[in-house]
Amino acid sequence: MKIQQKQKDDIQVFELDGELDFHTSPDLREKISAEVSKQNHKVVVNLKNVSYIDSSGLATFVEALQKAKRASGKFILAELAPAVKSVFEIAKLDKVFSLAGTEEDACRLAKA
Amino acid sequence: MADKQKNIIEVKNLIKRFGDRTVLDGINLNVPEGKITVIMGGSGCGKSTMLRHLIGLHQPTEGDIYVDNENIVGMSEKQMNGVKRKFGMLFQGAALFNSMSVGDNVALPLREHTDLSDEIIQIIVKVKLELVGLTGFEDFMPYQISGGMKKRVALARAIALDPKIVFYDEPGAGLDPITASMIDQLILDLSQKLKITSVVVTHEMKSAFRIADQMIVLHKGKVLQVGTSEEIKNSSNSYIQQFINGEPEGAIPLKQTSEAYLKGLLES
Numbered sequence: 001m002k003i004q005q006k007q008k009d010d011i012q013v014f015e016l017d018g019e020l021d022f023h024t025s026p027d028l029r030e031k032i033s034a035e036v037s038k039q040n041h042k043v044v045v046n047l048k049n050v051s052y053i054d055s056s057g058l059a060t061f062v063e064a065l066q067k068a069k070r071a072s073g074k075f076i077l078a079e080l081a082p083a084v085k086s087v088f089e090i091a092k093l094d095k096v097f098s099l100a101g102t103e104e105d106a107c108r109l110a111k112a
Numbered sequence: 113m114a115d116k117q118k119n120i121i122e123v124k125n126l127i128k129r130f131g132d133r134t135v136l137d138g139i140n141l142n143v144p145e146g147k148i149t150v151i152m153g154g155s156g157c158g159k160s161t162m163l164r165h166l167i168g169l170h171q172p173t174e175g176d177i178y179v180d181n182e183n184i185v186g187m188s189e190k191q192m193n194g195v196k197r198k199f200g201m202l203f204q205g206a207a208l209f210n211s212m213s214v215g216d217n218v219a220l221p222l223r224e225h226t227d228l229s230d231e232i233i234q235i236i237v238k239v240k241l242e243l244v245g246l247t248g249f250e251d252f253m254p255y256q257i258s259g260g261m262k263k264r265v266a267l268a269r270a271i272a273l274d275p276k277i278v279f280y281d282e283p284g285a286g287l288d289p290i291t292a293s294m295i296d297q298l299i300l301d302l303s304q305k306l307k308i309t310s311v312v313v314t315h316e317m318k319s320a321f322r323i324a325d326q327m328i329v330l331h332k333g334k335v336l337q338v339g340t341s342e343e344i345k346n347s348s349n350s351y352i353q354q355f356i357n358g359e360p361e362g363a364i365p366l367k368q369t370s371e372a373y374l375k376g377l378l379e380s
Contacts, residue, residue: 022226022273029232054274056228059235090305091239 001050003031011042011110013103017049020057029060036064041073042110046103048079053087065097074098078106120145120277120309121166126175128161128333135161136172137333143277143326148303148310150320153330154355160281162330163313167201167279168192180276197225199277200270204285206262208254214241214265215250221272240268243305244298260291267298271308278302280312284319296322317356321345329355 001018012035020028035043043064047053061077068075078100080088088094100106121143128136136158143149151159164170165177168184177184179195187195208217218237222228228236241247244264254262263283270278280299284292296319302308314320320327320341327344329336331351337344344352353359 022228025232026227026229029229055236055239055272056226056232058239059228059232062235062239063231090243092242093239 003028005031008107011044011107014045016045016047019052020050021052021054022056025056025060032064033067036068036073036075037071039071041071043068043074044076044078044103044106044110046078047084050084051081053084058087058091074110076100076106076109078103118145119143120180122178124176126165126177127173128165128170129173135333139335141328141335141338143309143311145309146307147325148299148312148323149326149328150312150314150324151328151330152314152320154315157330158333159313159330163279163281166311167199168196197273198275199279200275202266202270202278202280202283204281206266208262208265210254213250214252217265218268218272221269225273236272240272244268260287260294263287263295264298271302275308277309277311280310282314283312284314284316292319299323
């Protein structure tokens with residue numbers, strides 16, 4: 001999986017490309033954890049090019065959300081494909097996360 | 113059906129002999145992806161032996177078994193371990209480790225087969241326990257929960273690694289009818305929500321008809337009929353009718369004829 005990180009104003013945006021599974025999620029965790037643990041940080045993850053996510057990917061996002069909340073930050077997921085969104089729905093986590101249709105919407109939510 | 117159904121398991125001309133005894137006698141069967149296939153038949157029909165072949169515990173005398181396009185017959189242990197990652201197994205007796213908490217039982221395959229951190233594993237355990245309706249039971253020990261709950265914990269463990277296929281060996285065995293139907297509902301839920309392919313070996317008729325998309329009836333090591341619940345229910349085969357109605361008299365002999373008895377006695 002390719003992970004690209006860019007800064008948009010005061011928001012850290014991660015763009016993921018590939019499958020998020022047991023093999024790839026530890027790498028993502030390491031990169032995201034460093035950002036969401038900082039006080040008041042805003043993080044957006046764009047999942048437009050993620051075709052599959054397993055339980056470890058889901059758990060990685062849950063942990064990131066926990067850390068962001070503890071650090072009074074924002075953690076927003078954007079552009080989830082239906083198959084990826086259904087993983088959140090099955091685990092009853094779709095209402096817990098802020099899910100945005102576009103990266104722009106996600107950035108707006110992060111700034112709100 | 114417009115879409116061509118992909119078979120995630122294909123068994124071709126499977127024969128298994130133990131000495132002179134042929135237990136599986138030229139089995140051909142397909143398991144469609146994302147569906148619930150029930151393999152049923154009376155005691156000694158070969159269904160448990162069939163299951164053991166599908167999960168790689170037995171090697172056939174002849175024939176091939178394709179799991180997700182790979183022939184598992186003759187695979188090395190290392191190759192087979194790769195295939196085993198694709199499936200989970202719910203054993204008849206739940207097979208939980210009594211010395212471990214519910215949470216640790218579910219976490220076990222994640223700790224054994226992945227490099228995930230414990231924090232991530234704990235989150236996955238919580239999600240899996242929620243899927244089987246056991247949120248909050250992480251710290252319970254197996255002796256503190258009922259038989260039905262143990263089965264659900266075992267199911268949470270079976271799906272811990274997000275398998276494509278889950279094998280169930282007599283999932284309702286030893287459970288009261290209400291608990292058994294709850295397990296059936298869980299099998300249906302997992303199949304529908306997670307698109308998991310389920311292969312269920314059972315002789316419980318009520319359960320089989322409740323959950324099956326496809327039924328495979330085995331008798332004397334052969335496939336007697338493959339069909340939907342309705343097709344099996346309305347089968348004209350006298351063996352199948354006797355079996356599903358639980359009748360003692362019929363095409364399946366309860367005991368051998370006196371002729372067979374005398375022959376066996378005098379020729380042994």
